[in-house]
Amino acid sequence: MHTELIIAKLVTMLLGFLIAYQAYRGYRRNHSRPMLYVAIGFVFVSFGAVIEGILFDLVGLPLSDAAAIATGIVAVGMLTILYALYGGSTEMEG
Secondary structure, three states, rough: OHHHHHHHHHHHHHHHHHHHHHHHHHHHHHHOHHHHHHHHHHHHHHHHHHHHHHHHHHHOOOOOHHHHHHHHHHHHHHHHHHHHHHOOOOOOOO
């Protein structure tokens, strides 16, 4: 069961990073600052998907501490994406 969970988490992270990459490409192509925030947000969400297991298995943190850190990282990502949707300007200055 442990191996399957690791594989599932890595696939989830890979998909999130792929979404972040596509959002970053959209930012570069259209100079759209919200797309940059979406990309950054997905990096945080994707990393947060696997950090709990890393902190618990490899670092040795208690599961509750590892989960709290992972939840905080995912929350930062979600807030960044939310900012992109509601608060980010559409064009870069300059």
